[in-house]
Amino acid sequence: MKNNILVIGGGPAGLEASANLKRLGYNVILIEKDKQLGGHLAKWDRLFPDGVSARQTLNALLEEVSGVNCFTETQLQSINVLDKSYNAILSNGITVLADAVLLASGFDLFKAEKKEEYGYGIYEGVITNADLEEAFREKKLPSKQPQAIGFVHCVGSRDEKAGNPACSKVCCATAVKQACEVKEVYPDADVYCFYMDLRMFGRHYEDLYLKAQKEFGIRFIRGRVSEVAETADGRLQVKAEDTLSSKPLRVSLDMLVLMAGMRPSESGKTVGRQLNLTTEEDGFFSSADNLLEIQRSKLPGFFYAGACTGAKTLPDTLHEARSAAIEIDRYIKEKFSEK
Amino acid sequence: MISILISAVQPVTPEGIIDRYPNSYNHFVLPFVIGISFILVYLLIGLIRVLYHLTGEDRIKLLKSLFIPKTALKNLKDLFCDCLLHTKIWKRKPLLGYMHSAIALGWFLLIIVGHLEVYIFAPRHLEGITEGSLYYPIFYRFFIWINPAHETLRGTVFFFIMDLLLLYVLSGIGLAMFKRVRSIALGMRHTTKPSLADRVALYCLWAIFPLRLLAESFTADLSGGSFLTKPMNWMFKAFFGNELNFMPTWWAYSICLGLFFLAMPFSRYMHILTEPLLILMRNAGLKVRKPRKGFAEAEIYACSSCGLCIDACPMNSQKKNLKYSSVYFIRFLRRHNNRRINEIADKCLMCGKCAAICPVGVNSPEIRRVQRETLNNSINYDYSYLDSIAQTAKPENAEASAEGKVLYFAGCMSHLTPKIIKSVESLMKASGTEWEFLDKDKGICCGRPQMLAGKTQAARKAIQANKALIEASGCKTLLLSCPICLKVFKEEYGLKGIEILHYTQFIDRLAKEGKITLEKGTEAIVYHDPCELGRGCGIYNEPRNVLSAVGDLKKAPKERDESVCCGYSLGSMTLDEKDRAKIAEHSVDNLMAANPDCIVTACPMCYRAIRSKSPVPVKDFAEAVVENIKPSKTKK
Numbered sequence: 001m002k003n004n005i006l007v008i009g010g011g012p013a014g015l016e017a018s019a020n021l022k023r024l025g026y027n028v029i030l031i032e033k034d035k036q037l038g039g040h041l042a043k044w045d046r047l048f049p050d051g052v053s054a055r056q057t058l059n060a061l062l063e064e065v066s067g068v069n070c071f072t073e074t075q076l077q078s079i080n081v082l083d084k085s086y087n088a089i090l091s092n093g094i095t096v097l098a099d100a101v102l103l104a105s106g107f108d109l110f111k112a113e114k115k116e117e118y119g120y121g122i123y124e125g126v127i128t129n130a131d132l133e134e135a136f137r138e139k140k141l142p143s144k145q146p147q148a149i150g151f152v153h154c155v156g157s158r159d160e161k162a163g164n165p166a167c168s169k170v171c172c173a174t175a176v177k178q179a180c181e182v183k184e185v186y187p188d189a190d191v192y193c194f195y196m197d198l199r200m201f202g203r204h205y206e207d208l209y210l211k212a213q214k215e216f217g218i219r220f221i222r223g224r225v226s227e228v229a230e231t232a233d234g235r236l237q238v239k240a241e242d243t244l245s246s247k248p249l250r251v252s253l254d255m256l257v258l259m260a261g262m263r264p265s266e267s268g269k270t271v272g273r274q275l276n277l278t279t280e281e282d283g284f285f286s287s288a289d290n291l292l293e294i295q296r297s298k299l300p301g302f303f304y305a306g307a308c309t310g311a312k313t314l315p316d317t318l319h320e321a322r323s324a325a326i327e328i329d330r331y332i333k334e335k336f337s338e339k
Numbered sequence: 340m341i342s343i344l345i346s347a348v349q350p351v352t353p354e355g356i357i358d359r360y361p362n363s364y365n366h367f368v369l370p371f372v373i374g375i376s377f378i379l380v381y382l383l384i385g386l387i388r389v390l391y392h393l394t395g396e397d398r399i400k401l402l403k404s405l406f407i408p409k410t411a412l413k414n415l416k417d418l419f420c421d422c423l424l425h426t427k428i429w430k431r432k433p434l435l436g437y438m439h440s441a442i443a444l445g446w447f448l449l450i451i452v453g454h455l456e457v458y459i460f461a462p463r464h465l466e467g468i469t470e471g472s473l474y475y476p477i478f479y480r481f482f483i484w485i486n487p488a489h490e491t492l493r494g495t496v497f498f499f500i501m502d503l504l505l506l507y508v509l510s511g512i513g514l515a516m517f518k519r520v521r522s523i524a525l526g527m528r529h530t531t532k533p534s535l536a537d538r539v540a541l542y543c544l545w546a547i548f549p550l551r552l553l554a555e556s557f558t559a560d561l562s563g564g565s566f567l568t569k570p571m572n573w574m575f576k577a578f579f580g581n582e583l584n585f586m587p588t589w590w591a592y593s594i595c596l597g598l599f600f601l602a603m604p605f606s607r608y609m610h611i612l613t614e615p616l617l618i619l620m621r622n623a624g625l626k627v628r629k630p631r632k633g634f635a636e637a638e639i640y641a642c643s644s645c646g647l648c649i650d651a652c653p654m655n656s657q658k659k660n661l662k663y664s665s666v667y668f669i670r671f672l673r674r675h676n677n678r679r680i681n682e683i684a685d686k687c688l689m690c691g692k693c694a695a696i697c698p699v700g701v702n703s704p705e706i707r708r709v710q711r712e713t714l715n716n717s718i719n720y721d722y723s724y725l726d727s728i729a730q731t732a733k734p735e736n737a738e739a740s741a742e743g744k745v746l747y748f749a750g751c752m753s754h755l756t757p758k759i760i761k762s763v764e765s766l767m768k769a770s771g772t773e774w775e776f777l778d779k780d781k782g783i784c785c786g787r788p789q790m791l792a793g794k795t796q797a798a799r800k801a802i803q804a805n806k807a808l809i810e811a812s813g814c815k816t817l818l819l820s821c822p823i824c825l826k827v828f829k830e831e832y833g834l835k836g837i838e839i840l841h842y843t844q845f846i847d848r849l850a851k852e853g854k855i856t857l858e859k860g861t862e863a864i865v866y867h868d869p870c871e872l873g874r875g876c877g878i879y880n881e882p883r884n885v886l887s888a889v890g891d892l893k894k895a896p897k898e899r900d901e902s903v904c905c906g907y908s909l910g911s912m913t914l915d916e917k918d919r920a921k922i923a924e925h926s927v928d929n930l931m932a933a934n935p936d937c938i939v940t941a942c943p944m945c946y947r948a949i950r951s952k953s954p955v956p957v958k959d960f961a962e963a964v965v966e967n968i969k970p971s972k973t974k975k
Contacts (some may be wrong), residue, residue, distance in 0.1 A: 114951070115755065116755070116756050116947070117755040117756070119757050120756060122757050122761070123757075147690065160916045161916065163920075163951070204671070220707060226755075227754050227755050227757075227758070229754065229760075229779075229780075230757075237780070248724070250780075288654075
């Protein structure tokens, strides 16, 4: 008899883990609360560092999960810990008796309107990273040529007042990528990036940064934006500090893109409450061990993959999904072998 | 008042009253005499010290204030209400108020009536120190013998009054003892830990009145007594058979009094004697200039260490922060514990609640602020930007037409909450107000954050530059949306001929003058009093007037001067983010108890803090108003 594995969340982590678990011979049930699979990846246009299409990447992941029982628009209604397994009732009425559960509930984007000083939801020209990706994907960029565009790094990340002192890891590279893409569309516009420090840690990220400066002439300003106001002619006036020249700075922009960071997802929290899963101070779930057992939770048979245990890049998420599959395989073999 | 009373009753020398001791002296009075002499000398030196440390200007101000009829009247009222009746405590916690007034007023009246009795029946003993005027009235009942054949009605009335007063005080002492065991019963969650001197004075205070009762009961058959002392005298006779027991009790009574006075300067009970001085100095309008000297010293010694401020302090939503309460700040200041003083001075949010509820009115946030001033401040600030902004103040702005215009200063916090500025803009439009925006593009800090940080010199620079800009504008009304700015504009700017208004006042006025018409919605609103607006500037009614016209205004359990700080005040230098978040939660809990549909506040800081924790929508005051303005058809 095949063991049932329940995977919660149909983003990259959930998809990759499901594909691997299926290959290992398990009966995988994948649930996703949205209409479509893919999570944030489905909403993105292109990916750093190489600018490959998000759609193609997602399609590759989706191909692998053929044969997996995928239930979209389905949430976990309730879950109980049994002697050796989990009894999960889904919102579509199906009951699953799972020998292991993988939580891949990912992240929510920080709600940029919380940083009211940046004027998201108040001024028309202020958008988020996700809004810009959608505009690229739907080809809905404003046709009127903007004269100046700004990117604000670390919106809701590394910001104790916003409740998140941690780095969201992806925003620096995303901002640089998006800055280049915007410059490609509007070659005459001045493009600024307001950053605290650039965390271009991954392979080719630094190249991207150099390219942005040399080829695209993006202007990098080290300092946080303090506030955004509207000028009489409807443009955005941005006040910031240039900490390299130790001077306050003000620029008029037509578009300001806020790099909203990663927060623990609300749907993940609902699952966490049902099982009393522990979280760390940052709100993300706590692993059994932060070095050796990142994929394990404190509950036997309950595993994590992806951004539900903290901000991660896409490659990191995929690694975790694969190692979670291996961990689950090991757990099942140890627990159920004598049967 | 007392002198009128005395002159009405002419002294007589009744024949039935005879001194039992020819010299009117007995060794047992010695402990009391030592104690009272010590405290009188100590008080005199203390008074000279406090006056010496005042600036000359303040000394003259204090002296003059005593002769200004209005201030003198207020002094009398405050002395009576605060020192004797304790009306402030009555209002908050009636049982605690009763306890205090029983001990204070009761004791005070015992002394006054006791002296009156001596003045009437044995006036010789008030004539000078050699006649025992220091102790004789206190131990009157010991020294005299009243011939029962000559008892008068007047004498009996005095006996009755004295017994009644003693009973009154004893009821207070009884409550005080009970409070030590169960403070919560009298409405206090946390109370202070007493020091050694506190304990000595406390136990003496507890013992004084029961001992007095015993002592006077033992001699009641000789010196007279009433419903309390007489029956006890008969009872003692029945039990003990002889009258030899009275000496030890009179000794014990005297020793307790003496010990109490000796311990007093080192204990919390010094507040009894210092408070009158504090009242006079406060009513004279003196300000704290040094954190440990002059006026501040009077405040420090006037602190009764009661600990009411512990429960009031918003930081104490977490028990670990109890140590930052004002009572401990004052205690460490009194003991010159410099390390702790600075730490505590820096933590405070300066919300002012401790000062608002303090029964003796010690303004400890102000002392904390002055303490911050004393810290070494070696940072060189760059003020060059002030000049560049000042240049934009064009003299042609100062037209005659500007006079009727309203000058709006948003301040940095309103700029960080653009919704507020947008709401103010639409309000100006809707009401047809002519206005200028002082800091639309470039602005200078109002100076309040520097003031709070104790960087008074830095604040002065900003204040000076802003003042010049405001005066150059020619406008006669200054409008502010941030109460933090409001306080410093009102207190430190000295803008002559310019009216300074918070937008809550301004909108209230617009509504009253009919320039805007408000539509009453159905939303249940609860209003959060910002510290700087309420306790800081005393503005409580205007926002409520307006809000009750736009919705169904609910009451939070703690509001007005008891409102709970949102936790994000600029006042604290070192309180960390997590502690602030906890305070914000606590503040929101208080507001949510009213079960509102939305929370409204009138401070950009509070607005941001409360919004981060509130389960219901949070609106800025102007935003709530603008949403409910009825569009008028007849616009001028």
